[in-house]
Amino acid sequence: MKKAHIKWGIIGCGDVTEKKSGPAFNKVSNSQLLAVMRRNGEKAADYARRHHVPLWYDDVNQLLLNSEINAIYIATPPSSHLEYAIRALKHGKAVYIEKPVTLNADEAIGLAVAVKQYQGKLVVAHYRRQLPMFLKIKEIIMEGVIGDIRLVDLRLWQSRSPDLVTQDASNWRTNPAVSGGGYFFDLSPHQLDLMLYFFGNPLSYSGFSQIQTPHGEVADQTRGVILFDNKVVFNGSWNFNVSKSDNVDSCEVVGELGSLIFSIFGNKMTLKNGDGEQEIFFTHPENIEHPMIANTVNYFLGKGTNPSSIEEAVTLMRIIDTFATVI
Numbered sequence: 001m002k003k004a005h006i007k008w009g010i011i012g013c014g015d016v017t018e019k020k021s022g023p024a025f026n027k028v029s030n031s032q033l034l035a036v037m038r039r040n041g042e043k044a045a046d047y048a049r050r051h052h053v054p055l056w057y058d059d060v061n062q063l064l065l066n067s068e069i070n071a072i073y074i075a076t077p078p079s080s081h082l083e084y085a086i087r088a089l090k091h092g093k094a095v096y097i098e099k100p101v102t103l104n105a106d107e108a109i110g111l112a113v114a115v116k117q118y119q120g121k122l123v124v125a126h127y128r129r130q131l132p133m134f135l136k137i138k139e140i141i142m143e144g145v146i147g148d149i150r151l152v153d154l155r156l157w158q159s160r161s162p163d164l165v166t167q168d169a170s171n172w173r174t175n176p177a178v179s180g181g182g183y184f185f186d187l188s189p190h191q192l193d194l195m196l197y198f199f200g201n202p203l204s205y206s207g208f209s210q211i212q213t214p215h216g217e218v219a220d221q222t223r224g225v226i227l228f229d230n231k232v233v234f235n236g237s238w239n240f241n242v243s244k245s246d247n248v249d250s251c252e253v254v255g256e257l258g259s260l261i262f263s264i265f266g267n268k269m270t271l272k273n274g275d276g277e278q279e280i281f282f283t284h285p286e287n288i289e290h291p292m293i294a295n296t297v298n299y300f301l302g303k304g305t306n307p308s309s310i311e312e313a314v315t316l317m318r319i320i321d322t323f324a325t326v327i
Contacts, residue, residue, distance in 0.1 A: 006094075006297050009035040009069040011060060011084050012076035013047040016098065021075065021125070022051060024287040028294045030301060037063040060084065064091045071300055074098060078185070079178045082107045089120040094300045096293070098125045099189040101310065103180040105317040112310045121300055126193040126308040127292035133267060133282040137253075137260060138198055146273050147257030149199070149232045154191060156264070157239040157248040158183070160213070160220070164249075164265055174218050181324050182218030183240045184209065188323070191236070191251070191264045193308070193316050198253075199228045202315065207323035213241050224323035236323070 008025045010017060013036040025033035033053055038044035041058030048056035057063045064072070064087060072088040074081055074097040082102050088095050101124045102108045115122045128134050141149060158164065162183055165173060172178040173186045196202070207224030211217075220241040226234040253260040258273030271278045285291060298304035 004030065004301075006031045006071045006300050007034045007069050008032065008071050008073055009037065009063045009066065009093075010073045010075060011037050011063065011088075012074065012080075013038050013044060014075060017047075017073075017075050019287060021073070021287065021289040021293065022047075024285075024290040024293045025073070027287065027290060028297050031293070031297045034069055035063055035066060060087070064088060064093065070094060071096065077172050077178045078103050078180050082111055085111055085122065086114045089114050089118040089122070092118075092120075094121040096123050096125060096296050099193070099313075100180060100185055100317065100320065101189075101313040102317065105314060105321045108310065108314045108317040112314055115310050121306070122310050123292075123296045123299060123306060124308045124310060124313045125289060125292060126189065126197075126313075127289040128190050128194055128264070129197050129308060130291035130295055131282075131284060131288070132291075133262070133269060133284070134194060134197075136280070136282070137262060137269060140260060140271065141198055141253065141255075144255075145257075145271070146253070146255030146259055149230070149253060149255050151254050152195065152199075152232060152234040152251065153254070154195075154234070154236045154251045154264075155238075155248045156187060156191065157237070157242050157246055159244045159247065160241055162187075162240060163244075163247070176218050179218075181209075182220065184219060184222045184238050184324060185320065187265075188222075188236075188238060188320060189316060192319055193312070194264065195226065195234055196312060196316060199230060199232045199234070201229045202319065203227045203229050205319050205322055207236075207325070208327045209324050210327055219324065219326050222323050224319070226319065 035055035037057040044056040071094040074084045078100050085095050205226040209219035209222040213220050222238040224236040249263045249265050262269040267282045269280045295307040299306050
């Protein structure tokens with residue numbers, strides 16, 4: 001994109017944009033949040049007023065027809081991601097899109113085709129890749145501090161109203177037509193994308209889901225295994241039906257010389273090796289997507305590589321679809 005400045009329009013200025021992402025667009029160099037759009041015009045206007053955004057719309061067509069806007073951030077629920085992303089690409093806009101990138105792998109493949117067809121640029125908001133904590137974890141793995149990696153064990157066990165997500169009246173995350181398939185679809189992209197980021201190409205994977213809760217509409221238990229090209233074995237366990245007292249958010253990476261234990265949604269890492277045991281705490285940015293947005297702006301301006309591509313997201317969605325198969 002031969003632009004000196006990225007001027008953003010947001011489609012869907014809901015909860016995720018209030019602090020995690022929205023304010024960061026004006027904090028990054030060569031970046032400005034110019035407009036927001038929400039179908040509820042009153043809410044769009046309120047967001048624009050509170051965040052000092054110059055323009056607001058209640059019609060996506062008006063947003064996309066604004067020639068000053070050259071990049072679109074899609075922050076709606078997953079069911080509308082594919083439609084909005086393709087429309088933005090058709091209008092020549094670069095796209096930054098929330099996770100999960102689409103409802104399923106087939107839609108992700110369709111989006112990858114559209115990116116090539118319109119010769120566009122698209123970044124998926126797998127923003128944990130750019131947080132200092134996970135950059136440090138990757139550094140430790142790559143430098144062999146705990147030796148060759150043998151296995152990874154991940155557990156995310158939460159109650160039926162997880163503290164990790166915003167609970168609102170509509171609770172679209174448990175509506176499969178809107179979310180793709182419950183809390184697993186909402187939270188696992190963060191975790192599984194990091195596994196791809198750390199360990200590379202998956203050689204094979206298998207898994208299953210089930211609905212344990214009577215009359216449930218979406219799976220509340222998921223299991224999955226990945227074998228990576230480098231022979232690292234990943235085991236994942238997700239439950240969304242346990243007592244709050246049994247909540248777990250843990251990932252353990254075991255190497256030949258030691259291990260790393262950390263929480264995907266926390267800020268502490270424990271390193272164990274021949275030098276003993278060390279706890280390291282990290283402070284996440286005030287706007288947690290800030291580092292990813294900064295890298296995205298650089299990519300859109302032709303100053304860097306894509307920090308999280310649609311091709312990588314296709315692989316991720318294939319894994320998620322496999323794990324999410326209900327038995």
